[in-house]
Amino acid sequence: MDDRNGWGRGRPVPAGSPHSPPEWFVEQANVTDSEIDEEFTENWPDCWERAADLLSWEEPYDTVLDDSSAPFYEWFTGGELNAAYNCLDRHLEAGRKTHAAIRWEGKHGEYETYTYRDLYVAVNEFAAALCDLGVEEDDVVTIYLPMIPELPIAMLACARIGAPHSVVFAGLSANALSTRMAAADSEYLITCDGYYRRGDAFNQKSKADNAKLSVEADVETVVVDRLGDELPHVLGENEWDYDGLREEFAGETVEPVSRDAEDMLFLMYTSGTTGEPKGVVHTTGGYLAHVAWTSRAVLDVEPDDTYWCAADIGWITGHSYIVYGPLALGTTTVMYEGTPDYPDRDRLWEIVDRNAVDVFYTAPTAIRAFMKWGEKYPARHDLSSLRLLGSVGEPISPRPWRWYHEHVGGGECPIVDTWWQTETGAVIVSTLPGIDEMKPGAAGPPLPGIDVAIVDENGAPVDPGETGYLTITRPWPGMIRTLYDGDDRYRSEYWERFSDPNAGEWRYFSGDTAAVDEDGYVTVLGRVDDVINVSGRRLSTMEIESAITDVDGIAESAVVGRASKPNGTEIYAYVSTEGRSNPGDGLRRAIVENVESAIGPIAKPHEVVFTPELPKTRSGKIMRRLLEDIANDEAVGDTSALRNPEIVGEIRAGREDDT
Numbered sequence: 001m002d003d004r005n006g007w008g009r010g011r012p013v014p015a016g017s018p019h020s021p022p023e024w025f026v027e028q029a030n031v032t033d034s035e036i037d038e039e040f041t042e043n044w045p046d047c048w049e050r051a052a053d054l055l056s057w058e059e060p061y062d063t064v065l066d067d068s069s070a071p072f073y074e075w076f077t078g079g080e081l082n083a084a085y086n087c088l089d090r091h092l093e094a095g096r097k098t099h100a101a102i103r104w105e106g107k108h109g110e111y112e113t114y115t116y117r118d119l120y121v122a123v124n125e126f127a128a129a130l131c132d133l134g135v136e137e138d139d140v141v142t143i144y145l146p147m148i149p150e151l152p153i154a155m156l157a158c159a160r161i162g163a164p165h166s167v168v169f170a171g172l173s174a175n176a177l178s179t180r181m182a183a184a185d186s187e188y189l190i191t192c193d194g195y196y197r198r199g200d201a202f203n204q205k206s207k208a209d210n211a212k213l214s215v216e217a218d219v220e221t222v223v224v225d226r227l228g229d230e231l232p233h234v235l236g237e238n239e240w241d242y243d244g245l246r247e248e249f250a251g252e253t254v255e256p257v258s259r260d261a262e263d264m265l266f267l268m269y270t271s272g273t274t275g276e277p278k279g280v281v282h283t284t285g286g287y288l289a290h291v292a293w294t295s296r297a298v299l300d301v302e303p304d305d306t307y308w309c310a311a312d313i314g315w316i317t318g319h320s321y322i323v324y325g326p327l328a329l330g331t332t333t334v335m336y337e338g339t340p341d342y343p344d345r346d347r348l349w350e351i352v353d354r355n356a357v358d359v360f361y362t363a364p365t366a367i368r369a370f371m372k373w374g375e376k377y378p379a380r381h382d383l384s385s386l387r388l389l390g391s392v393g394e395p396i397s398p399r400p401w402r403w404y405h406e407h408v409g410g411g412e413c414p415i416v417d418t419w420w421q422t423e424t425g426a427v428i429v430s431t432l433p434g435i436d437e438m439k440p441g442a443a444g445p446p447l448p449g450i451d452v453a454i455v456d457e458n459g460a461p462v463d464p465g466e467t468g469y470l471t472i473t474r475p476w477p478g479m480i481r482t483l484y485d486g487d488d489r490y491r492s493e494y495w496e497r498f499s500d501p502n503a504g505e506w507r508y509f510s511g512d513t514a515a516v517d518e519d520g521y522v523t524v525l526g527r528v529d530d531v532i533n534v535s536g537r538r539l540s541t542m543e544i545e546s547a548i549t550d551v552d553g554i555a556e557s558a559v560v561g562r563a564s565k566p567n568g569t570e571i572y573a574y575v576s577t578e579g580r581s582n583p584g585d586g587l588r589r590a591i592v593e594n595v596e597s598a599i600g601p602i603a604k605p606h607e608v609v610f611t612p613e614l615p616k617t618r619s620g621k622i623m624r625r626l627l628e629d630i631a632n633d634e635a636v637g638d639t640s641a642l643r644n645p646e647i648v649g650e651i652r653a654g655r656e657d658d659t
């Protein structure tokens with residue numbers, strides 16, 4: 001564990017004043033039973049049958065939870081099902097053929113609707129093609145596609161024939177793709193000629209070609225023609241055109257393969273504490289039950305909703321809440337290919353308006369951008385179809401929470417702040433929107449049936465208001481089963497630190513720090529490696545950042561440590577403002593004062609550097625390590641993962657001007 005700063009005593013920023021769910025929402029909510037927590041606790045683990053009941057099982061399971069080889073838990077053992085059957089066939093059988101499954105919004109304003117019938121046909125034809133290419137049950141198929149309909153089609157085709165997919169985010173490099181293919185022994189790749197980024201055609205195939213050069217196996221490759229005449233669509237040996245295959249297998253159907261509940265549904269690589277990516281293994285029964293249940297109970301999704309999770313399917317959020325959760329429930333899921341500011345900064349609101357989106361789920365990094373751009377953009381559109389808003393991926397501090405509530409939710413829609421991880425598969429901590437009060441800045445209590453403990457380094461629960469490590473003390477259906485690279489790494493990454501195997505006590509360690517309040521609401525503070533140690537006091541960078549972004553006029557901030565003799569670590573804050581080009585000393589003073597009053601003088605930034613934007617990866621995470629390098633006057637490492645590499649020079653220049 002890269003816990004380079006040891007253990008801290010940071011305090012969470014107090015949550016904003018609570019909001020009750022509005023009555024009109026409660027009246028229609030999917031889950032409103034206020035006894036649900038007690039019911040799940042008394043009846044654990046059988047309470048999870050409520051999630052499993054949302055699925056169609058070919059063979060009923062005989063045991064809800066088998067914990068005999070902890071921490072290798074098994075859920076719904078003996079049960080058999082197929083994920084694609086659950087996401088497609090059963091909705092057709094229920095007479096919902098013509099119901100929209102996917103509403104795809106293209107980069108350039110084009111849009112397409114796939115009904116459940118259309119999606120069924122596409123998935124079957126492509127599944128037939130994959131079988132013909134030699135894909136067998138349990139072969140890992142790598143998918144390297146941007147946000148086009150062929151991505152969920154390929155995933156569901158794999159699920160149909162029992163071949164686990166490993167989706168690699170389209171914006172990752174050739175090197176990242178080859179490492180993941182090699183680690184998964186994957187001999188099948190589905191990619192495309194290219195895609196549009198901003199206005200430009202971007203060549204994806206050349207990245208895939210480069211990746212294949214360093215994969216030893218002969219790779220069978222399917223190539224989707226996304227760009228038509230904009231890029232040559234030249235296919236080499238063992239390369240097949242997606243449309244050609246669809247034509248060849250037109251009208252074919254493939255029986256969904258019976259999968260054991262514990263058979264692998266997919267692999268998802270995520271970054272670990274070492275440089276090696278971790279291949280997180282998710283299985284069919286528990287994962288699907290958990291994502292379907294949380295889509296229903298937390299995101300309040302109903303079959304007749306138009307629901308939009310504005311994430312990328314290349315990450316876990318998109319797997320669980322664009323593809324599997326909503327489609328298992330038979331709802332309409334929106335999929336957007338482009339960026340929020342193209343052609344203009346109201347693009348998302350235009351899509352909400354045109355599709356009459358009921359539920360909208362996004363990340364704080366996007367919300368902070370909307371806030372920075374200003375309320376005039378959402379105000380241009382009719383957003384009154386919205387009923388519920390969601391947030392995921394980072395802590396959302398009270399000010400952006402309130403902005404989202406007011407300017408997107410019209411001051412009416414409840415917000416669910418959902419904490420979870422690639423490894424948890426589905427939501428773990430969140431309010432239930434039809435029951436719980438919301439507290440801006442605090443995610444909420446653990447979901448019914450989930451036990452979370454915030455503990456000190458000895459595993460003892462900390463007092464309310466104190467910072468501790470976020471652990472999960474009982475297994476849950478959507479949990480990671482192991483790491484593809486090995487059971488030992490799985491144990492050591494997640495279980496070793498806080499478990500006591502001799503006492504039969506197993507605790508999952510999330511790698512996050514958090515605090516819990518008197519009502520049991522969890523405020524997540526950040527990763528353990530985002531902790532800075534200042535004069536023996538360890539402060540969460542997120543905590544300081546929240547105090548900074550609470551200052552009027554601040555859009556976003558990132559805080560890092562600078563090693564300094566004789567003072568130990570000093571705090572450096574990189575700050576972007578809401579549109580002001582020359583922020584000046586007044587704002588700098590306001591920032592320092594606010595941090596001092598929110599946390600204490602110890603957390604006062606030593607230096608505040610204004611920048612037009614923060615350096616971010618393509619998935620929207622701020623690259624703090626890079627900012628740390630700049631603060632420490634060190635050479636900046638690899639910037640190839642950045643969406644905005646040009647910002648590094650600007651920040652350096654800005655710092656020199658300031659000093």
Ligand code: WTA
Pocket residue numbers: 270315316317391392393394395396417418419420421422423443510511512524525526527
């Ligand atoms: C962070 C994304 C605060 C956290 C689903 C976690 C959050 C990591 C929240 C997982 C939230 C996610 N509040 N922090 N609501 N949701 N995180 O694997 O640090 O891409 O460990 O999964 O994101 O990121 P991952």
